[in-house]
Amino acid sequence: MFEFIIFGTLVIVGYTVGSRREAAHYKSIEEREKQLLYLPVRANKAIYHQAQQTQLMMASVVVANDYFKTVATSVKSFFGGQIRSQESLLDRARREATLRLKQKARVWGAVEVIGFRMDTCMIENAGVEIFVYGTAIKNDSL
Amino acid sequence: MTLTTLELVPGHKIVEHFGVISGSTVRAKHIGKDFLAGFKNIIGGELTGYTELMEESRNQAIQRMKDQALQKGANAILGVRFATSDIAPGAAEVFAYGTAVRIEKNV
Numbered sequence: 001m002f003e004f005i006i007f008g009t010l011v012i013v014g015y016t017v018g019s020r021r022e023a024a025h026y027k028s029i030e031e032r033e034k035q036l037l038y039l040p041v042r043a044n045k046a047i048y049h050q051a052q053q054t055q056l057m058m059a060s061v062v063v064a065n066d067y068f069k070t071v072a073t074s075v076k077s078f079f080g081g082q083i084r085s086q087e088s089l090l091d092r093a094r095r096e097a098t099l100r101l102k103q104k105a106r107v108w109g110a111v112e113v114i115g116f117r118m119d120t121c122m123i124e125n126a127g128v129e130i131f132v133y134g135t136a137i138k139n140d141s142l
Numbered sequence: 143m144t145l146t147t148l149e150l151v152p153g154h155k156i157v158e159h160f161g162v163i164s165g166s167t168v169r170a171k172h173i174g175k176d177f178l179a180g181f182k183n184i185i186g187g188e189l190t191g192y193t194e195l196m197e198e199s200r201n202q203a204i205q206r207m208k209d210q211a212l213q214k215g216a217n218a219i220l221g222v223r224f225a226t227s228d229i230a231p232g233a234a235e236v237f238a239y240g241t242a243v244r245i246e247k248n249v
Contacts, residue, residue, distance in 0.1 A: 010184055018186040025187075045148050052152045056145040056222060058200065062193045064179060066186030089186075096188075115147035121196075121226035123234060126171070126179040127189050129196055133224060135147045 010067045018066030022088065029095050036102045041113040041134065053138040055108055059100035063093045064127035093130040094118065101132050110136035143208050144218040144245070151218055154245040160214040164239035165206030168229065169199045199236040200224065207238045216242035 065073070069085040076083050097118075105113050116134035123129055144151055171192075179189050203224075211219050222240040229235050 014184055014186070017184075021185065021187055047148075047152060054144070054146050054148065054152060056147065058197075058224075060193055060196055060200075062189040062196060064182040064186055064189050067184045069186065070183070117147065117223070119224055119226060121234060122228055123171070123189075123192060124228060124231055126183070126192060129192065129226070131196070131200075131224065131226065133147065133222075137152075 011071055014067030018068055025092055029099065032099050036099065039102050039106060039112065041098065041102060041116050043116045045115045052140060055136045057101055057104050057113060057136045058133040059097050059104060060129055060131040061093050061097045062123060062127050062129045063089060065089060097130045097132045101134065105136040108136055109138050111139050112137050145222050146220055147222050149221055151245050153248055155248055156243045157246050158244040160216050160242035162239060163207055163210045163242045164237065165203045165210060166235055166237040167199050167202045168233055168235045169195065170233045203236045203238040211242040214242055216244055218243050218245045
């Protein structure tokens with residue numbers, strides 16, 4: 001009985017706090033994405049500018065599931081199918097990492113980031129890491 | 143030492159090629175950081191301790207790759223790539239690789 005109360009509390013706390021934090025995070029991501037929209041990030045490597053400097057840029061974020069998502073996932077994985085709560089977690093993490101990369105590139109004075117790559121790594125019993133990297137291009141002639 | 147994910151360095155020409163080089167490091171989790179992670183696993187969110195840990199490991203892997211390049215007499219690493227794998231419970235390998243070359247400024 002006591003165990004059940006703890007379990008229920010964790011699920012409720014996970015759901016209420018977790019979903020509020022997720023909503024706040026999405027809001028902040030969208031705001032920052034708008035601010036950094038002028039700085040293009042692309043996966044190809046063609047260089048269009050004439051005189052320039054380059055710099056390797058990296059950014060990463062490790063995110064954890066909330067308790068509700070963990071429970072929901074284990075229930076869902078019994079039946080199979082799409083697990084939306086996990087998708088939103090990874091989406092947030094990827095966008096956050098990309099934003100951090102862009103922020104670093106902006107501080108350095110980049111006009112764009114090219115050769116962009118993404119990497120995902122599981123950290124057991126803790127969370128998942130999203131790591132992004134690319135080459136920032138600075139145009140000295142500007 | 144110039145590092146880039148591109149196949150060239152703008153304004154420079156490649157004068158010597160030294161082949162593929164790599165650097166890696168294997169790191170284990172930290173108990174203190176793990177305790178906080180347990181709490182974060184209830185409410186969700188970023189695990190800042192782990193973000194820092196991975197950043198440190200990656201910097202070390204890059205440093206090792208650079209050392210190898212320097213030993214060969216290179217001054218740039220082109221086409222840098224990263225890979226990560228969990229090789230044992232609680233331990234992750236961070237791996238960086240690229241092509242070591244010597245470049246000279248175009249005149």
